[in-house]
Every structure is written in C-alpha cells, then in structure tokens.
Amino acid sequence: MSDLAGRRVVITGAGRGIGRVLAAAFDAAGAQLALVARGETALKEVAEGLHGDPLICPGDVRDAAFNDGVAADMVERFGGVDVWICNAGVSPEFADATETSPETWREIVDTNLTGAFLGARAGAAVMGAGGRIIVTGSVLGHRPRGGLAAYSASKSGAHSLVAAMAQELGPRGITVNAVALGWFETGVGTHWRRDAERSTAIAEHTALGRWGTPDDLPGVFLFLASAGSAYVTGATLTVDGGYSLL
Template sequence: MSENTADPRHAHREEGFPSQHQDQPGHTDETMPKPDHGEESYVGHGRLEGRRALITGGDSGIGRAAAIAFAREGADVAIVHLPEEQADADETVGLIREAGRNGISLAGDIRDETFAADIVFETRKALGGLDVLVLNAGYQHDIDGIENLRTERMRRVFETNLLSQLFTTRAAMPDLEPGASIIVTASIQAFNPSPGLLDYAMTKAAQVAFVKALAEEAGPRGVRVNAVAPGPIWTPLIPATGWDAERLKTFGSDTPLGRAGQPAELAGAYVYLASTESSYVSGSVLAVTGGKPL
C-alpha cells in the first residue's frame, strides 16, 4: 500500500464511543472523544477563493468542518448558532480567521422567522455578498415508540429542520447570482429511516424533496441546489440525542467500513458542491455514509 493511501476502515476511531449524555444542542468540549473537524488535517487549494458563505449550525460538528474547509479554500464564512453555543462558535470563528479569512458568528434561533431571514442580510452586510448557502442546522432526539413522541419535541424537529430552511432560502434566493450554490445537510435517514428517529427521518426525506424541487426552479437562474447525506457521524448532536450506552458503543459499526465517520470526512463533499468543479451538478444527493446505500 502506498504511504499516501489510507485504509478507510482504520482512518479514524474504530472502536465505539463511551457512555455519555448531553442536553441539546450539545457542545464540543463535552463530547468524548472530541470530534475531528479537520483542524489539523484539512489543507486548502484555493478552490473557493473570494467566495462568501453562510453556514447554519456552523459552530460544531459537520458545520464546523465545512467552515474550516471553506476558509482554507479561500472563502469568507459566516456561521449561525444558538446563543448557548457561543463558546463553540468563537472557536470556529478563530479557526476561520487563522486561515486568513473574514469570519463572523450570528447567534439566535433559526426557528424564529425574522432571525432566519436576518442572517442572510447580516451575512451580505459583513462579507459583501453571499455565494454559498449551507443549510446544516438540525435537531434530533430518540423516540421510544411513537406513543411516546412529545408534541413540543416534534415541533422543534420540524421547525429546525424544515421551516427554518424555507425562511432562510426565501430570504436568500432573490439576490443569489449565477454561480451561487445552496447545499442542504440531509441524511441517510431520508432513505433508510430508523423508528427511533421517526420525526427526524421525515424531515430529512422532505429536505430531499426540497432540494430536487428548488434545483428545478433555480437552475435556469444559474443557481445550483444539492444535498449531502451523511451516515453515522460523530458530532455533539449524537450524545445529545438520548441514546443509551450500548447504542453509543456500537454507533457506526453497522456500516461496511465498520466505524462511524468524523466531521472532517464530510468537508470535501461540501467544498466540491460549493466549487466550480461541480458546475454540472444540481438536484443531487451526495452520500457520505461509510458505504451504506441510500
């Protein structure tokens, strides 16, 4: 095997994860082990030079990995996060600025219609425009049977994963110029739903429909719309989902590669969909699932 070829089965942590619990939304410094966002490994090559990006849920997990990669590829980046995630957001903005790019954080709850629209205007004001919109923020929780599905938690899933995306996209679309890219973080759950994530899986399936329909509308304007569908990825959302010790111990072990993925392993997918390398790709769902089929 070439020294530059890594065996994907062993590229990251192979064993399961220790028992732990967090309240939503989850925090990086409480997640054991700390997820790999590409802080030490991602090397940019100028593929997004001069672009301006907005990433919801950009403080940690997949959103942070995308933010680091975008900045190191030459983009200025605004991230959106809940107020209680400010510490994670500050760390992410620091990494963006270390890459020599402009980085800002916008604190608020994207379930609020006004805030979800304002982040578009604040990004354009701070960065001078908007070229890449990454709709990544999400919420999930474990359900022990549909009879135990609590209405308030179900509403939070729908409002976070669906309504907020509509609010933000509606605000962004009128001024997106040809060459702009919208990227949605969907999930393997859209295609292979788990009963314990029933309402979450419903929203992810709806996101795929959103991507396909919006790609039809936006294509004639030169705006591309795509999704990334992650499989089991180790982020602060996982210990905040409510799973027991056995579920965490086996998290990701059912993939063909035999392990969970790390946020850093998705960064390239977002860079590809944001860059001109994917200029003929729209209405697509890119799987990053450790080999699990969609």
C-alpha cells in the same frame, strides 16, 4: 475544489459538531464566512480558531426575519452570498413516535426542515448565477429508523425540498443539493457513539466497518460549493461509508 478564495459562504449550525468542522474547512479554503447558531459564545469560540474574520450571526434559523437579516448582513459586509449551507439541526433522544410529544416533533421539524427552507429562501433572494444552496440531510431521510420518526421525517422533507427548489432556481443558475450523512463521531451522532452496543451495531452495518470521522465530512460540501459541481443540482449525495447498502 479546495480553493474557494473569496466565495461568500453562510454556515448555519456553525457553533458545534458538523458546522464547526465545515467552518474550519471553508476558512482554510479561503472563503469569507458568516457563522450562524443560537449561541453567540460558541460562535465566537469557533471564530477564534479561524484565519479569516467571519461575520458572527447568533439567532434562530426558524425565524424568517432572522434569515433575511443574515442575508442582508452578508450583502452589507461582503457584497452578496455565493453559498448557503443549511446545516442547523437537532435530534431527540431515541423514542417511539407514540412517545414523542407534539412539542418535540415541532422543534425537530421546525429546525431541520423549516429552518432549511427559510435559509435557502433567504440565500436565494440575494444570490446570482453560480450560487449554491447545500442542505445537510441524512441517510435516515431515505432509510427511516424506528425511534427517530421526527428526525427521519424532517430529513426526508429536506431531501424533497432540495429537489423542488433545484427545479425552481435552475433557470437562475443556482444549484441546490443535499448531503445525506451517515453516522459520524460528531454532531447528532455523538450521543449514539457513546453507547457501546449501538455504536458497534452501526459500525457492523456499515460497508467500511467504521463510523465517519470529522476528516470524512468536508470534502463533499467543498465540492458542492465549487465550480466543479456546476452541473450537479437536485441531488442528494450520500456520505455514509456504505451504511445504506447493508
């Protein structure tokens, strides 16, 4: 599972947080990478810590032409795409839905949901049998939380997108899955982790009694990108330490 030598992998949101952790893990597994994020400087910093020579793709995942361009660049550089990880995402500060501006709503939904759709669409266009599309979801997508309406809605939509696209792409031998993450000490959870009261409450609401660490992240993504997951599609795999059980 951890040997993905030669697999051609696109990771969006690779400039920080979860994407940065995934970039290191897939690089160590021997994959050929394209790193996608808005900031070129951050992507170059990530690339400097890798063993391989990744393709650097700064741009906005909400732009269809940009996603298509990343796919075209992968074909030119590596001959195709085997895995597309739709990981780019944003989260707002905690606020009631009635206090969430239309602009904030659009930014979150456009990045987390539309961005995933456009990336999956671009990847599927250049994939052959054995291709993998993986979307970073959230436990908040199937257990929404007050104060995070836009984020919860975007992740619920992403889970549904995965189920629909799995049916459409199955005949081509392409699998589509989501990873519903719980509370991690990186990515969008970083801000909440710094809040002692909320941090403690989340840990106490988790079966394992702790937040997820970066070491807890890559395994399921590596599995879904590997030959071992060939018969897994349309699934949302929950990685939350048991948060959704309590």
